[in-house]
Amino acid sequence: MTRLVLASASPARRAVLRSAGIEPVVRISDVDEDAVAAALPPGTAPEVVVVELARAKARSVAATIPDFAADCVVVGCDSMLLVDGELQGKPHTSEVARARWSEMAGRSADLITGHCVLRMRDGEIVAHSVDCSSTTVHFAKPEPEELDAYIATGEPLQVAGAFTLDGMGGWFVDRIDGDPSSVIGIGLPLLRRLLGDIGVGIAQLWRHSPS
Secondary structure (H helix, E strand, O other): OOEEEEOOOOHHHHHHHHHOOOOOEEOOOOOOHHHHHHOOOOOOOHHHHHHHHHHHHHHHHHOOOOOOOOEEEEEEEEEEEEEOOEEEOOOOOHHHHHHHHHHHOOOEEEEEEEEEEEEEEOOEEEEEEEEEEEEEEEEOOOOHHHHHHHHHOOHHHHOHHHOOOOOHHHHHEEEEEOOHHHHHOOOHHHHHHHHHHOOOOHHHOOOOOOO
């Protein structure tokens, strides 16, 4: 039985997969995202940055799962918001979240999500596929008191771009152009294609619950 191992602590990514018929085995990577990004050459394209972060997460987890490595796929993802040519990850603090919302309120930005899929058999990586998706997000203009209340919830502090589509941040998104699941953190259309690249069909993974 082929297991899908999600190399992420994100409850949103897990929820997307579960809603789509897959019960992932969750393993959290110990990757230092800032260090991985800093090690890339200056001027690295945003699409490459998110893919390399996703690759690092998937490979980190792949090295720690001997109990599932006989037959599994490991999926790593990383999302960042591209605003005025600058990638924005998690703000972590209220001050940074507020500053980012002052830049993007009433404007559009691209949410880029890197995906890495590793095919493992008997503890070895036998195939891999990587790519990224890009979805344009059109932001509303929250009233000052709305933004204060939203930041006070803590939700925007730990998510790429300081917003969510599937949570309270969804109130402040006017519309999107592209794949909504990718904005949430894991793009189902892209993931299906990447799994196909390594010889795994979606039906092989449906409703395979971890023991």
